[in-house]
Amino acid sequence: xxxxxxxxxAGQPSPALxxxxxxxxxxxxAFLTPxxxxxxxxxxxxxxxxxxxxxxxxxxxxxxxxxxxxxxxFMFTKDPQVVQAAYxxxxxxxxxxxxxxxxGLAVATLVTRLKSGLGLFRTVFYLPALVPPVxxxxxxxxxxxxATGPVNQILGALGLPQPLWFNDPSLSKPSLVxxxxxxxxxxxIIFLASLLDVPKEQYEAAAxxxxxxxxxxxxxxxxxxxxxxxxxxxxxxIAALQYFTEAVVAASVASGQATTGGGNAALxxxxxxxxxxxxxxxxxxxxxxxxxxxxxxxxVVMFAVSLGVTLILLRRxxxxxxxxxxxx
Amino acid sequence: MSIIRGRRRSLAIAAAAAGLALVATGCSSGSTDAGxxxxxxxxxxxxxxxxxxxxxxDREAAAIQTAVDKFQAANPGVKVDVKKGQDDEKTIQAIASxxxxxxxxxxxxxxxxxxxxxxxxxxxxDYVKRDGVNLDQIPTVVRDYTQFEGKRCSMPMLSDTYGxxxxxxxxxxxxxxxxxxxxxxxxxxxxxxxxxxxxxAIQVAGFVPTFGFYENAAxxxxxxxxxxxxxxxxTSNIGSDPAWASMFTWQKKLVDFYGYDxxxxxxxxxxxxxxxxxxxEKGKVAMMIDGEYRNAFIxxxxxxxxxxxxxxxxxxxxxxLYGAGYVTGNVIGIGRGSxxxxxxxxxxxxxSTDTDSVVAVANGIKNVPTTTPALTSPALEKDAxxxxxLDVFANAHSTTTPTTASGKAYQxxxxxFAQNWQAGKVDDLAAGLKAVDQQINDQLALGSAP
Numbered sequence: 017x018x019x020x021x022x023x024x025x026a027g028q029p030s031p032a033l034x035x036x037x038x039x040x041x042x043x044x045x046a047f048l049t050p051x052x053x054x055x056x057x058x059x060x061x062x063x064x065x066x067x068x069x070x071x072x073x074x075x076x077x078x079x080x081x082x083x084x085x086x087x088x089x090f091m092f093t094k095d096p097q098v099v100q101a102a103y104x105x106x107x108x109x110x111x112x113x114x115x116x117x118x119x120g121l122a123v124a125t126l127v128t129r130l131k132s133g134l135g136l137f138r139t140v141f142y143l144p145a146l147v148p149p150v151x152x153x154x155x156x157x158x159x160x161x162x163a164t165g166p167v168n169q170i171l172g173a174l175g176l177p178q179p180l181w182f183n184d185p186s187l188s189k190p191s192l193v194x195x196x197x198x199x200x201x202x203x204x205i206i207f208l209a210s211l212l213d214v215p216k217e218q219y220e221a222a223a224x225x226x227x228x229x230x231x232x233x234x235x236x237x238x239x240x241x242x243x244x245x246x247x248x249x250x251x252x253x254i255a256a257l258q259y260f261t262e263a264v265v266a267a268s269v270a271s272g273q274a275t276t277g278g279g280n281a282a283l284x285x286x287x288x289x290x291x292x293x294x295x296x297x298x299x300x301x302x303x304x305x306x307x308x309x310x311x312x313x314x315x316v317v318m319f320a321v322s323l324g325v326t327l328i329l330l331r332r333x334x335x336x337x338x339x340x341x342x343x344x
Numbered sequence: 345m346s347i348i349r350g351r352r353r354s355l356a357i358a359a360a361a362a363g364l365a366l367v368a369t370g371c372s373s374g375s376t377d378a379g380x381x382x383x384x385x386x387x388x389x390x391x392x393x394x395x396x397x398x399x400x401x402d403r404e405a406a407a408i409q410t411a412v413d414k415f416q417a418a419n420p421g422v423k424v425d426v427k428k429g430q431d432d433e434k435t436i437q438a439i440a441s442x443x444x445x446x447x448x449x450x451x452x453x454x455x456x457x458x459x460x461x462x463x464x465x466x467x468x469x470d471y472v473k474r475d476g477v478n479l480d481q482i483p484t485v486v487r488d489y490t491q492f493e494g495k496r497c498s499m500p501m502l503s504d505t506y507g508x509x510x511x512x513x514x515x516x517x518x519x520x521x522x523x524x525x526x527x528x529x530x531x532x533x534x535x536x537x538x539x540x541x542x543x544x545a546i547q548v549a550g551f552v553p554t555f556g557f558y559e560n561a562a563x564x565x566x567x568x569x570x571x572x573x574x575x576x577x578x579t580s581n582i583g584s585d586p587a588w589a590s591m592f593t594w595q596k597k598l599v600d601f602y603g604y605d606x607x608x609x610x611x612x613x614x615x616x617x618x619x620x621x622x623x624x625e626k627g628k629v630a631m632m633i634d635g636e637y638r639n640a641f642i643x644x645x646x647x648x649x650x651x652x653x654x655x656x657x658x659x660x661x662x663x664x665l666y667g668a669g670y671v672t673g674n675v676i677g678i679g680r681g682s683x684x685x686x687x688x689x690x691x692x693x694x695x696s697t698d699t700d701s702v703v704a705v706a707n708g709i710k711n712v713p714t715t716t717p718a719l720t721s722p723a724l725e726k727d728a729x730x731x732x733x734l735d736v737f738a739n740a741h742s743t744t745t746p747t748t749a750s751g752k753a754y755q756x757x758x759x760x761f762a763q764n765w766q767a768g769k770v771d772d773l774a775a776g777l778k779a780v781d782q783q784i785n786d787q788l789a790l791g792s793a794p
Contacts, residue, residue: 076440077462094786163613305753
């Protein structure tokens with residue numbers, strides 16, 4: 017009895033309580049199992065395997081062979097394509113993400129100002145985001161075809177220059193940005209929700225203080241929507257680092273190589289490598305040339321960069337995002 | 345206590361990581377076991393199912409199916425399960441993942457080195473020897489591209505041979521009655537055949553020289569210049585063989601005649617290569633390089649087109665090469681996971697060496713047969729345009745692209761250089777080609793890193 021009292025006084029749970037807690041933990045674990053299995057099979061295992069393969073020579077058809085840091089040495093010293101791919105990807109991260117966030121915010125702000133037809137315009141601006149990426153790119157390349165596209169025909173009719181768009185290395189990436197702006201509905205809709213969620217009282221108080229439109233945006237709107245902006249920036253950066261489908265389809269269609277089988281060598285990043293992204297080079301090296309070990313090394317570096325950029329953005333977010341309490 | 349618990353946790357994490365690593369390495373290891381050797385004598389009766397993956401679609405797939413039907417009729421105990429439209433990428437991944445594919449048909453010889461060296465396709469040598477298949481009936485260039493370093497893991501199943509297609513009407517309108525034989529004649533004709541509109545835009549191109557347009561690839565032009573890819577020691581020869589510089593110089597001169605931007609704008613408005621809007625079939629391009637299969641496409645899509653074929657012109661200093669061209673072909677083999685290798689081999693042997701079958705498929709898809717009996721068979725349907733490619737195929741100077749254990753990465757590296765070259769982004773051709781050498785050698789070294 018004394019011992020029992022001592023144990024309770026020392027905070028030791030009774031056997032019955034321990035059994036109950038164990039059952040609770042098992043119940044929680046049982047409910048978590050599907051998720052844990054998913055993470056283990058589809059994230060942890062591939063991650064470990066990728067890291068391992070990055071130190072091997074592996075062609076998919078024969079067993080991997082350990083070659084140490086050779087893949088990484090090749091990447092950093094002997095692969096000019098990866099430099100171009102990294103540059104193009106960085107360009108897209110900076111320009112595409114910035115342009116999409118700003119344009120999405122501008123469209124959302126515009127829609128909130130509408131006196132009527134808000135539902136209609138909200139739908140119209142959001143619809144392109146529902147178009148499958150490949151279909152959207154095909155349509156864009158058709159619209160911007162230098163010879164037969166309606167955009168150049170209109171420009172020609174107006175006596176304006178008719179650019180080569182996706183066929184011009186200096187305009188191919190900006191053309192992809194235009195494609196991204198066209199499909200900005202996904203950002204616009206969350207910005208719109210965030211803008212509509214800004215307390216009206218704050219605007220009223222600001223109006224009483226006599227703020228101008230810029231001050232109203234800077235000191236009322238921005239603090240309220242900054243968490244959403246940061247979310248858009250982080251997810252946008254991660255998506256841009258993995259930019260693949262749009263670049264591949266645009267290059268393929270614009271180069272006239274949208275055929276399968278036979279044919280001649282693939283025109284990587286047409287025109288002149290300007291649309292070759294890091295993810296595309298990874299895919300080509302892994303699944304076209306079957307340098308799976310090297311592709312794994314590329315993937316590890318991309319993972320590290322994505323993780324690093326995300327951590328930096330999150331750290332910056334703590335200082336930039338205005339919390340619910342109105343503190344920085 | 346907490347230390348012990350911490351250690352246990354660390355051990356558990358380490359064990360889990362090691363386990364995952366073991367699973368990772370185990371799962372990513374491809375097997376090189378090519379299965380059992382053939383039985384000592386060919387079975388008298390074949391049974392079972394054979395899965396057959398090939399890349400053909402539509403009209404061409406129908407011709408393959410007809411041949412398969414005949415094989416099944418001759419072997420009633422065998423059922424062939426045909427999967428059409430399967431490209432190399434899919435078949436390689438399927439074989440790597442252990443799918444029991446019996447027979448595989450690839451459209452390219454580029455991956456033969458990989459198929460043979462890794463055992464992804466079974467070595468057929470024992471089957472060939474056992475059944476007394478006469479390999480001498482296969483031309484040397486074809487025998488070469490169907491094996492790798494002495495290991496015969498594939499048999500040829502028809503060939504693609506490249507030559508010049510020209511629009512007879514457009515040539516006649518320009519005062520020409522015969523196709524060109526040298527590059528200087530060719531360039532002069534291409535320029536004269538070109539028609540511009542009032543704004544200087546190209547309406548009809550005598551020849552589109554842009555790398556990447558349709559079948560314009562360095563590999564396809566190389567035989568006309570006698571260009572060689574590799575030295576005897578296996579390193580790239582592109583920067584050392586002056587034939588490559590001649591080829592790039594000729595090509596750039598033609599590009600400059602048109603203007604790169606004008607060419608880009610013109611080709612952007614042309615139809616896709618494998619469609620009824622093909623620019624040659626539409627009369628928008630007067631001359632082009634293409635394979636013999638184009639004859640069948642023209643017959644189906646532009647039957648009224650007045651055209652002719654000829655060997656592709658040669659470098660002015662190498663006229664002895666006239667008549668030769670680029671040769672490649674379809675290769676057929678047995679996957680390492682085959683569950684019915686005897687029946688699979690029977691199908692491979694039938695499709696690659698049975699003269700009636702080879703001729704029938706060649707007639708169906710207008711490819712070049714790859715055995716001497718089929719080439720000389722009276723049943724082979726041929727007209728003058730098709731005969732050109734039979735002659736190119738038989739020419740002793742015709743060549744193909746070398747097979748390497750690293751596939752076709754070396755061709756893509758040169759293709760990337762070619763893009764920059766034709767756009768005027770390369771100032772020093774010789775230095776550029778030397779840099780290509782270095783890149784290719786580095787890539788090959790990575791693919792065979794010890």
